[in-house]
Amino acid sequence: MSQSVRTGMFSRAKEDIPAGLVVFLVALPLCLGIAQASGAPLLAGLLAGVVGGVVVSFLSGSQLSVSGPAAGLAVIVASGIQQLGFSAFLLAVVIAGALQLALGSLKLGGIAHFFPGSVIKGMLAAIGVLIVLKQLPHAVGYDHDYEGDNAFFQPDGANTFTALWDAFGAVNLPATIITLVCVGVLLGWPKLQGIRALRFVPPALMVVLVGGVLSVALPLWWSAGALTSEHLVTLPAFSSLGDVTSAVMLPDFSRILDPAVWRVGATIGIVASIESLLSLEAVDRLDPQKRISPPNRELMAQGVGNLLSGLIGGLPVTSVIVRSSANVVAGAQTKLSSIIHGVLLLVGVLFLAPVLNHVPLAALAVVLIAVGLKLTAPKLWVMMWRAGWAQFIPFAVTVAAVVFTDLLTGTMIGLVVGAIMTLRLQQRNSLTVTRDEDRYLLRATKDLTFLQKGLVKEALASIPPNSSVLFDRSRSDFVDPDIEELLAEFEVRCEELNIQLEWKGKVASASLLPLPAQKEAAA
Numbered sequence: 001m002s003q004s005v006r007t008g009m010f011s012r013a014k015e016d017i018p019a020g021l022v023v024f025l026v027a028l029p030l031c032l033g034i035a036q037a038s039g040a041p042l043l044a045g046l047l048a049g050v051v052g053g054v055v056v057s058f059l060s061g062s063q064l065s066v067s068g069p070a071a072g073l074a075v076i077v078a079s080g081i082q083q084l085g086f087s088a089f090l091l092a093v094v095i096a097g098a099l100q101l102a103l104g105s106l107k108l109g110g111i112a113h114f115f116p117g118s119v120i121k122g123m124l125a126a127i128g129v130l131i132v133l134k135q136l137p138h139a140v141g142y143d144h145d146y147e148g149d150n151a152f153f154q155p156d157g158a159n160t161f162t163a164l165w166d167a168f169g170a171v172n173l174p175a176t177i178i179t180l181v182c183v184g185v186l187l188g189w190p191k192l193q194g195i196r197a198l199r200f201v202p203p204a205l206m207v208v209l210v211g212g213v214l215s216v217a218l219p220l221w222w223s224a225g226a227l228t229s230e231h232l233v234t235l236p237a238f239s240s241l242g243d244v245t246s247a248v249m250l251p252d253f254s255r256i257l258d259p260a261v262w263r264v265g266a267t268i269g270i271v272a273s274i275e276s277l278l279s280l281e282a283v284d285r286l287d288p289q290k291r292i293s294p295p296n297r298e299l300m301a302q303g304v305g306n307l308l309s310g311l312i313g314g315l316p317v318t319s320v321i322v323r324s325s326a327n328v329v330a331g332a333q334t335k336l337s338s339i340i341h342g343v344l345l346l347v348g349v350l351f352l353a354p355v356l357n358h359v360p361l362a363a364l365a366v367v368l369i370a371v372g373l374k375l376t377a378p379k380l381w382v383m384m385w386r387a388g389w390a391q392f393i394p395f396a397v398t399v400a401a402v403v404f405t406d407l408l409t410g411t412m413i414g415l416v417v418g419a420i421m422t423l424r425l426q427q428r429n430s431l432t433v434t435r436d437e438d439r440y441l442l443r444a445t446k447d448l449t450f451l452q453k454g455l456v457k458e459a460l461a462s463i464p465p466n467s468s469v470l471f472d473r474s475r476s477d478f479v480d481p482d483i484e485e486l487l488a489e490f491e492v493r494c495e496e497l498n499i500q501l502e503w504k505g506k507v508a509s510a511s512l513l514p515l516p517a518q519k520e521a522a523a
Helices: 002-010 014-038 040-057 071-084 088-103 108-114 116-137 159-166 173-192 204-222 241-247 261-285 295-311 321-329 337-355 361-375 378-386 390-405 409-429 449-463 481-495 515-522
Strands: 431-436 437-443 468-472 501-505
Touching: 014 040, 014 071, 014 204, 014 321, 014 337, 014 361, 040 108, 040 295, 040 337, 071 088, 071 261, 071 409, 088 108, 088 261, 088 295, 108 261, 108 295, 116 159, 116 173, 116 261, 116 321, 116 361, 116 378, 116 390, 116 409, 173 204, 173 361, 204 361, 241 337, 261 295, 261 321, 261 409, 321 361, 378 390, 390 409, 409 449, 431 449, 449 481, 481 501
Parallel strands: 437 468, 468 501
Antiparallel strands: 431 437
């Protein structure tokens, strides 16, 4: 087994190592931004990124999913920290991890299979739209909203669209120049990858490198070309490992019996589990090799990750679709890419802050916008449109709901709409009516549930007096008691209207019939 794991993990290192570098550079500001938005120490976001990248990726059955602190939990985390204090909140993260382990061991990860494909595709397309809308302000140097925010309403009081309006009224020229150059690099680099030495350097990595060089070079020949810290990755600097360990906060186990801690822990565990399973399902759809990841194993991997993250002072982790999408687009093939990204986060915290703090957010915006455009490609919309209304409506509703709310709320709205469309399809042609002069054949083609009550009632009402009816229910393994009652009432009415009724298939027991029919059945 160890041999197969070694072969699987390292067989595509030429693709995975550059992809891991790209994901690391994308994840770094996301970890910092989400920690800042949550009111947590910046180190807590980085530690969660390390745990998500190394531990969760190693234990997960997914080859391309990337875990770390998630924007979808930012509001819950901020509220929990404010309510409990950070040390007690870390205990809630530990409890959340234990809950996820229990959910995984109980095989409850299969809930992910109940999300229709149209909703998952809608979620991916919505994330693509959100990435583009959220990154456009960063591309022009308007960095008021934290990196990684995916909710419609922002912590600064603006929303996705007002932030766009404000951004284009406050353009930062150096950041915009870096964006334009990086776009050129992104478009032109694939043409240079025919050169053997450059073949395994992904365009996204080259964009970040060029952006970093420009952030240093521009001020050397243009006095107004310097970017402030607001426009750059801002990694806290630690001079030694001792500085890092001294800054780590530990959970307060003295509050283990506090109901408030358990409530927050349960909330994090449930929400993080749903987000992880949704992301897992989405990443499997993005995987060019179409590998299927085991959801129960994912829940247990996430549980171990949250246990460890809480114990060492980190934020809760989930599988994150933005980082995972960047991983796929960067050309990753195995989980080695995600593990490398986690290791680099740790190395970056310890040694690379002076270098990484020169990476402009504008360059990262170019990388993420490219990811977003691939997720919401026009051909996807065309494909869903051609698939018919039953597919397109849940898809489009999910996109709109996610863009105007947040990932979890929007996906749940899409799920409800998808379920309604499925139920409508399930009712279609469940009862057919065939007429030959005054003879009628009513045939149930599938099980009859309470959802077909209106359809059955309408069909029975269409039978005129002085006719003959054959009701064929032989193909129905299940007939709802509500339907049985309708049929029994129709049988009573047949005598009054001189309708000759014949049944084919199992007939309801007398206990399900209305009172007059019960008496006749008894007689």
